[in-house]
Amino acid sequence: MDILTRVTSQIFVPRQREIEKFAHNIDDIQHKQLLALLHKAKHTEWGKKFDFKSIRAYEDFSTRLPLQGYDDIKPYVIRMINGEENVLWPSVVKWYAKSSGTTNDKSKFIPITPEIKRSQYKGGFDCVALYLRSNSKSRFFSRKGLILGGSHSPSPLNQRAHYGDLSAVLIQNLPPIVNLFRVPKKRIILMDEWENKIKAIVGNTWNEDVNSLSGVPSWMLVLIKSVLEKTGKQYLTEVWPNLEVFFHGGISFEPYREQYKTLIPSDNMHYMETYNASEGFFGIQDDPSDPAMLMMPDYGVFYEFIPLNELSNPNPAILPLERVEVGKNYAMVITTSGGLWRYIIGDTVRFTSLFPHKFVISGRTKHYINAFGEELMVDNADKAISITSLETGAKVKEYTAAPLFMLDKGKGFHQWFIEFEKMPPSINEFESLLDKHLQELNSDYEAKRYKSISLQPLEIVVSREGTFYDWLKQKGKLGGQHKIPRLSNDRTQIEELLALNS
Numbered sequence: 001m002d003i004l005t006r007v008t009s010q011i012f013v014p015r016q017r018e019i020e021k022f023a024h025n026i027d028d029i030q031h032k033q034l035l036a037l038l039h040k041a042k043h044t045e046w047g048k049k050f051d052f053k054s055i056r057a058y059e060d061f062s063t064r065l066p067l068q069g070y071d072d073i074k075p076y077v078i079r080m081i082n083g084e085e086n087v088l089w090p091s092v093v094k095w096y097a098k099s100s101g102t103t104n105d106k107s108k109f110i111p112i113t114p115e116i117k118r119s120q121y122k123g124g125f126d127c128v129a130l131y132l133r134s135n136s137k138s139r140f141f142s143r144k145g146l147i148l149g150g151s152h153s154p155s156p157l158n159q160r161a162h163y164g165d166l167s168a169v170l171i172q173n174l175p176p177i178v179n180l181f182r183v184p185k186k187r188i189i190l191m192d193e194w195e196n197k198i199k200a201i202v203g204n205t206w207n208e209d210v211n212s213l214s215g216v217p218s219w220m221l222v223l224i225k226s227v228l229e230k231t232g233k234q235y236l237t238e239v240w241p242n243l244e245v246f247f248h249g250g251i252s253f254e255p256y257r258e259q260y261k262t263l264i265p266s267d268n269m270h271y272m273e274t275y276n277a278s279e280g281f282f283g284i285q286d287d288p289s290d291p292a293m294l295m296m297p298d299y300g301v302f303y304e305f306i307p308l309n310e311l312s313n314p315n316p317a318i319l320p321l322e323r324v325e326v327g328k329n330y331a332m333v334i335t336t337s338g339g340l341w342r343y344i345i346g347d348t349v350r351f352t353s354l355f356p357h358k359f360v361i362s363g364r365t366k367h368y369i370n371a372f373g374e375e376l377m378v379d380n381a382d383k384a385i386s387i388t389s390l391e392t393g394a395k396v397k398e399y400t401a402a403p404l405f406m407l408d409k410g411k412g413f414h415q416w417f418i419e420f421e422k423m424p425p426s427i428n429e430f431e432s433l434l435d436k437h438l439q440e441l442n443s444d445y446e447a448k449r450y451k452s453i454s455l456q457p458l459e460i461v462v463s464r465e466g467t468f469y470d471w472l473k474q475k476g477k478l479g480g481q482h483k484i485p486r487l488s489n490d491r492t493q494i495e496e497l498l499a500l501n502s
Contacts, residue, residue, distance in 0.1 A: 005132075005141045012129035019126065019286070019294070023356040026297045027322045034061060034302040037335055044086045045076075046341060058320055062304070067318070067333065068343045070108050077109055080339075083160040088339030089113055095173075096157065097166040097278035099481065109157070110278040112169055115337035119299040120170055123274070123281030126296065127247055130286045131272055135244070143242055144208050145182045147171065148201070148215030148223055150481065153190040164190075165481060166278045183208050194478035202226045210240040216250035217260075218398070219479055224263055236264045249274040251483045252361070254382040255396050258389060259421060275361060278481070279345055280336045283359065292358035297321070300337035305330035308348060308375075311365060326351050329377060331365045348377070369414060369487050371403035372455045374445040376414070376438065378486045384437040391433055394424035398468040398484050402494040404459070413456035417497050419463035431460050467501045474500075 001009070022029070038061070042052040050064050066072075073088065080087050081096065088111070095112040132138055150165020154172045157163050164172070171189055179186065184204040191197040206227050213220060224236055231239050243264060253260075253273060260271070275283035275293055280301045283293030295303070303321045308329040310316035324330060329350050334343050350362045363378035370376070385396050397419045405412040416434070424430040435458050439446035448455040471493075472478055485493055 001137055002139045002142045005139050008141045009132045009138075012125075012132055015126060015129045016133050019130065022294065022297060026295070026355070026357055029297040030302060030321050031058070033298065033300065034058065034335065037300065037302060037337060040337070041089055041339070044088060044090055044339075046088055046339075062318060062320075065342050068341060073340070073343070074108075076339075077111060080111060081109060081157050081161045083158075088341070089337070092160065093339070094161055095154075095169050096161060096163040097169055098163045099166070099278040108278075109163055110166075110340075111338045112166070112278075113338050115300050116280065117170065117173055119301070119337065120166075120276060120281050121175075122299060123276055123284065123296065127272060127274055127284055130284055130294075131245055131247075131270070134286075134288060135270060137268075138244060139211065139242065140244070141181065143211035144205075145212040145214060146184070146201075146205055146208075146210045147182050147189060148213070148220050149189045150479065153192050166276075167481075183210065197479070198223055198226050202230050206230050206239060208240075209242060211242045211244050213243070213246040213248075215248065216481060216483070217248050217253050217256040218251060218483065220246070220248070221256060221259060228263070237266050237269075244268055245270045245272060247272050247274055249276055250481050252378065252382045254386045255389075255399070257386065259395055259397075262395075277345065277347075279334060279338065279340060279343065282332075282334075290352075290358070292352040292360050295321070295357040295359060297357075302335040304333040304335075304342065305349075306333060306344075308365075321357065324351050324354070324357075326354060329362050350379070363487070364485075367485055367487050369401065369403055369489055371405070371412065371489055372448045374442065374448045374455060376442055376445055376487060380438060380441045380445070381486055383441055384434055387437045388430060388433045389424075392424040392426075392430050393422070394430060395421035397421040398463070400468075400484055400486055400488070400494055400497065401458075402488045402491045404491070406456075411452075411454060411456055414458040415494065416458055416460045417463055417494055417501070418460055419465065419468055423462075427460055427462065431458060434458060434460075461498065461501070463497070463501055467497060470500055471497055 038052040038055050041047045055061050076087050080093050083092060085092050093111045093113050096109040097112050099108045099110055132140065149167035149171050153168050154162045154164035168190055171186065184201045188200045188204050191200060201223060227239055233239050237243060248271065253271065270288055273285040273293055281296065281299050283295050286294040305319045305324050306316045308331060311331050318333065329348050332345050332347050332349055334345055335341050346365050348362045348365055349359045351357060351359045360379060368377050385399060389396055399416060399418040401414050401416040403412050404415045439449055468484055472482060
């Protein structure tokens, strides 16, 4: 560790010690978070409507407040955008994160209150704290960090409010001192048009001494390949020899891991996953040898969880953090300092340990396949793709899958549309191995595949190069947090992709 990093790292020691206590007092922290949120918002419209002042325990909160989706809160958010105070949260909210998600083209505007901004920056601080704790040889502060931000620069909604991708909103409001340690220049990172922005970032950073990357794996890969094309190098370590860490989030890293290892062939390279969404910052990978993330309980978020098999019930079981179990899939419900009250965020998680509470993102509430009772989750698919790629020497660039019904036979199969970075020697072998590993990873899938009684062997359609990119471009979703929907119960997106492919 160089002198500058050694001295600066002392700033993080108190927080490192505080995080270690999460293993013992997370329930108490969560209780205090809930009471603090209710107290802060007691004079808002919602606070009066549900009498926040009289809520003293979780039982009162859970029986009094209904579950919410974006359509439920949208009328209130529109009023906030138009300048109304004390609606969902005290005071006027001037910033909003624009999020279209992966389900449709409609825009959602998530309030970014001052408290949410502070929690996002706190999450970034904690990422560095946890990274330095596990990497005593780091030279983190002696070089530059490259942040690949969103594709929408902050723009006015009206005279009272602005919106942008979450990363753009955060970069716009960064403390000036942070700009000393990062590239590219703010005017470049906040550019709107994605393809010109990539060119500008490459031109501004290829000859800098970059040692850390932050961004979404799929889009960072686009940038890396553009840097290599610009420099004529084969490996990123030839351009940035001091590269040591990639803070990534937004989508699973698993399908991209081998591509990164190929382009960054260094034993000194580390990867840390984060779970920070427009709605809040929720988790950080604290151990490089463990893919699970540590749940961060003190960022102004109160967590609840719906068992996945209860999600379609009119009155589902809803559990606080203290009642979750290891190994089960839950839809996550959040109450936040951004004015979201019992908000179903749309992600599903599975806990791998309790005390400390560590979890993996297992998928989306609307992105899994259960056409035949197989309950195939995104994390099953990502792992099976990763294992199959290793065994066959293939590299998968993007994929999506959906069921295809054979009405004349009363059966069906899963159709996978895959764009390969490197083709496997045999597509038939890749199909067979992928199907085999899905059965190993998911007992419901295995049961439905038994003797092909209800579910036939999967089929792979190979994508031409660039089809997924063209599909996102067609929808105006290049860059930022935009992602490919991996699994779907209907065929809307896969049919659009197949049409583009032909």
